[in-house]
Amino acid sequence: MIIAVDGPTASGKGTIAKALAAHFGLPVLDTGLLYRAVGYQTQLNHGDPDNAADALAACDFPASLLDDPALRFESTGSLASRASVHPQVRAALLQRQVDFANQPGGAVLDGRDIGTVIAPHADAKLFVTASPEERARRRHAEMLARGVDVSFDAVLADVHARDARDTGRADAPLLRAADAMLLDNSDMDRDAAIAAAIAFVEERRKARG
Numbered sequence: 001m002i003i004a005v006d007g008p009t010a011s012g013k014g015t016i017a018k019a020l021a022a023h024f025g026l027p028v029l030d031t032g033l034l035y036r037a038v039g040y041q042t043q044l045n046h047g048d049p050d051n052a053a054d055a056l057a058a059c060d061f062p063a064s065l066l067d068d069p070a071l072r073f074e075s076t077g078s079l080a081s082r083a084s085v086h087p088q089v090r091a092a093l094l095q096r097q098v099d100f101a102n103q104p105g106g107a108v109l110d111g112r113d114i115g116t117v118i119a120p121h122a123d124a125k126l127f128v129t130a131s132p133e134e135r136a137r138r139r140h141a142e143m144l145a146r147g148v149d150v151s152f153d154a155v156l157a158d159v160h161a162r163d164a165r166d167t168g169r170a171d172a173p174l175l176r177a178a179d180a181m182l183l184d185n186s187d188m189d190r191d192a193a194i195a196a197a198i199a200f201v202e203e204r205r206k207a208r209g
Helices: 013-024 031-044 050-059 063-067 073-083 087-101 115-120 132-145 152-168 192-206
Strands: 002-006 027-030 105-109 125-127 181-184
Touching: 002 115, 013 027, 013 105, 013 125, 013 192, 027 031, 027 087, 031 050, 031 073, 031 087, 031 105, 050 087, 050 105, 073 152, 073 192, 087 105, 087 115, 105 115, 115 125, 125 192, 132 152, 181 192
Parallel strands: 002 105, 002 125, 027 105, 125 181
Antiparallel strands: none
């Protein structure tokens, strides 16, 4: 069984994907981590993530980089969003995502284009979202808890900027697949959102026999 979980930044899709993987006993891939690695490697190379050649060169990052805590930094997320705009970068990372999705037994993948590009044949597709303000509120609270001194307005501006880049890029933009369940968790807590996602996938599994 292949489960595709898409959605914008700070929507909670990663949390939901991990919960689905645990519930159904499937491996999970945070595809955004691959793009974060590219963005961060571009910086390590003293390159510019807005430059296609610099970003493409960074696709040859060492596997060990995926375990670097720096990939979870807010600044790295912005680098990833900028680097992922380039079609050459998306093409370079495409095959490893497709291979992960199509492994025996299935998998859960979360990202921006799983249900539309990476695994359009997925057995269950979810599009997880929340209002920009709610996503910024959650991200702001997380950052404050980590001791990062940042204003809510700055976080909200970054959310809007990432949304614009992700939905506006020409290659594999962020959009909801026609057959994806829309899970707007603006007014849901974590457990309710996870329960809704699990119920949907169970439904899809029964429908497919």
